[in-house]
Ligand SMILES: O=C(O)C(=O)C[C@H](O)C(=O)CO
């Protein structure tokens with residue numbers, strides 16, 4: 001289990017490149033044929049890569065329950081995920097069965113005990129990028145289709161940031177305890193996400209970049225607006241964004257990313273925008 005502690009911005013600003021990457025970049029999200037997890041002390045958010053092998057099902061192991069200090073992993077947690085794989089994922093949770101097609105999201109409510117993940121068609125493997133946060137009540141597990149994710153067009157080609165934000169796990173779609181999660185896809189020729197930048201001290205956020213072509217990267221901006229730093233992020237890597245940090249990026253080409261938040265509120269629009277002239 002990869003554990004990331006929460007640090008003060010004063011400490012982050014003193015780090016070199018390797019230090020920033022050690023604290024904030026998750027360079028391997030997926031282990032083929034397994035479940036890989038990173039535990040962040042920012043709002044106790046977890047980042048998981050779930051990639052079933054060609055044959056056989058995956059289940060949460062004892063290490064995940066141990067890190068949560070519970071009898072089983074989701075005893076006091078909820079989980080949201082989006083399938084970024086080539087084919088559908090079959091999920092069973094305490095006798096219920098769900099099929100999560102590519103670009104669809106899964107929500108598993110607190111209390112789901114016996115959970116399995118398997119490929120429907122091993123020749124088209126599924127890959128679930130997931131986040132888990134502490135939960136206080138049980139909401140129904142379900143699949144959310146892309147059409148339900150209220151696509152929101154943003155930006156313009158003139159500013160190289162034309163993109164669509166899909167809000168999959170959001171109070172407008174379904175109840176969750178903490179997790180708000182979605183996917184943003186940039187149009188060809190657009191490279192900037194989340195600029196003008198913002199912070200939301202009430203919530204941490206994670207970004208998972210994917211569909212980044214080989215040899216390309218995303219220059220992810222982080223830090224307090226007046227003291228920014230950057231991380232060079234490659235395909236299928238994730239970034240932990242502390243509540244005090246901006247989270248924005250520009251790619252050497254277009255790409256997509258999955259964002260997820262946990263914290264004090266679930267209001268997507270609750271952002272403190274940073275005037276462009278104040279970024280340093
Ligand atoms: O492209 C964007 O802008 C985003 O996707 C912004 C994120 O959704 C976000 O930061 C929400 O707080």
Ligand SMILES: [Zn+2]
Pocket residue numbers: 198199200205247271
């Ligand atoms: Zn944000």
